[in-house]
Amino acid sequence: MVQFSDVPVVGQVGYIEVNTAFQNDVSPLKVDLIYGTFRSEDGSIYLLPVVKRAENMVVNDTLNHDYLSPTGIEGFSKSACRLLLGDIEKLWNDGKVFGVQSIGGTGALKIGAEFLSRHMNCTTVYYPDPSWEMHGAVFSFSGFQNKIQYRYMNRETLEIDFEGLCEDISNAPVDSVVILHACGHNPTGLDLSKEQWRTIAEIMKERKLIPFFDIAYQGMASGDIEEDTWAIRHFHSEGFEFLCAQSFSKMFTMYNERVGNLTIVQKSGHNIGSLKVHIERIVRSLYSSPSNHGAMAVFQILSNPELYDEWSSSFKAMAARMIELRKAFRKALEEEGAFRKWNHITDQKGMFILLHLTDNQVEYLRNFHHIYMVNSGRVNVTGLNFTNISYVAKAIIDTLR
Ligand code: PMP
DSSP: OOOGGGSOOOOOOHHHHHHHHHHHOOOTTOEEOOSOOOBOTTSSBOOOHHHHHHHHHHHHHOOOOOOOOTTOOHHHHHHHHHHHHSOOHHHHHTTSEEEEEEEHHHHHHHHHHHHHHHHSOOOEEEEEESOOTHHHHHHHHTTOOEEEEEEOEETTTTEEOHHHHHHHHHTOOTTOEEEEEOSSOTTTOOOOOHHHHHHHHHHHHHHTOEEEEEESOTTTSSSOTTGGGHHHHHHHHTTOOEEEEEEOTTTTTOTTTTEEEEEEEOSOOTTHHHHHHHHHHHHHHHTSSOOSHHHHHHHHHHHOHHHHHHHHHHHHHHHHHHHHHHHHHHHHHHHHOTTSOOHHHHHSOSSEEEOOOOHHHHHHHHHHHOEEOBTTTEEEGGGOOTTTHHHHHHHHHHHHO
16 A cells, blocks of 8 residues: 655755745844745835725625635636736627636646646647746646757856747647746846747747746836737737736735736637636636635726726836846946946846856855845845845855855
C-alpha cells in the first residue's frame, strides 16, 4: 500500500522560502522587495480608498450569501471584458466574446489551460524565458505534455531577444498555445514594441498558433489602462480566436480577494451555449463556484461612473509613483556605481525591475544587507521608498564589487 512518507522530497517554492526568511529576520534594516504588492511610502501594503468605499457598499447591499453560478457574476465579467477590448456590446450579445469570473489571474489561466487541454486537445504550450514562475506548472498540471520556453530576453544585452523569439515561435507546431504577457512583463519589465507585436501576430497566424494573453499589470506599464491593452486589441482586430487571463489583484490592490476573469474571444458565436457548459463543468470540478465579495467590489467600481473616475485617477497616481521610484533608483545606482549602466531600470516597465544578479549575489544581499528579493534579482519597485532607496543602491553596488 502507498504511504504518505513515500512522497518524493521537494524544496519549497522560491518565493515562499524567501518570504519565510524575511519574516524571521529581526534586523531593523530589512527590506522586502519580494512579492508584487503595491507598497506605500511607509512600506505598508496600500489599499485604494475607492476599493474600501466599494467594499462597504457591497457589504451594505448584501442580503444573503446565496451561491453564485459557476461562471460568476455576469456583469462583472462583462465589465472586465470591456476593460480589455473596449465596446463589446454586440460581440457579447452575439456570443463572440465571453467571460468567466475566476479565482484571480491564476484561476483564469487554470480554467483556460483545462479547457484547451480537455476540449481542444492542445498538448503544447510555449511561454517566455524567463516568465512568471507559475506558467509552466499551471499548464503541466492541466495535462500539457510539452512545455517549451521561447527566447524572450537576451541575458548578455539585457534586451528582448526578438530574433530568438520569432525563430522559436516559427518552429511551434500547429495548435500550440502561446502565452503572451500583454504588458509589464513579469519578471523582466521588457515589453514588445507595436511593430514587434505586429510581427508576432503575423507569425502566429501563419503557424496557426493559439494566443493566450496574460494581463496582470494593465495600466501599470504605460500608466494608461487602454494603451496597455494595445497588443490584445491588435490580435483581436486581426481576427484571432484567443483567450486572456486578467488579474485584478494589482489593479485594485485586492490580492487576497482573488479577483480575476478569463475572456474567450471566438470568431463565431453559434457554439456559445456548449462552450459555456464546458467551462461551467470545469469550474464545478475545480471549486464549484467563485466567491462574491471582491468581484462585486470591482464590479461596483467598473460600473459606477463616480467610483470609476476616482479609481482611474488614484490608479494613475500609483503608476506615476512607480515611474518616479524607477527614476530615483536609477539615479541612486548611477551615483554609487558609475562602472555599470543602469538605463534598464527606467527602460523596463511595470511593477518589477530585474537586476540580473546571480543566485550568489541575491543570497549575499539577503545575508549581509537584509534585502530580500526573488532569485533572478527581481525587485518589486514599490518596496523601495525614499528612506531605503539609497541603502538598497549602496548594498547592490557593494554586492557587485
Ligand atoms: N500572471 C502574471 C504575469 C502575474 O505576475 C501574476 C501575479 N503575480 C499572475 C498572473 C497571477 O495573478 P493573481 O495573483 O491574480 O492570481
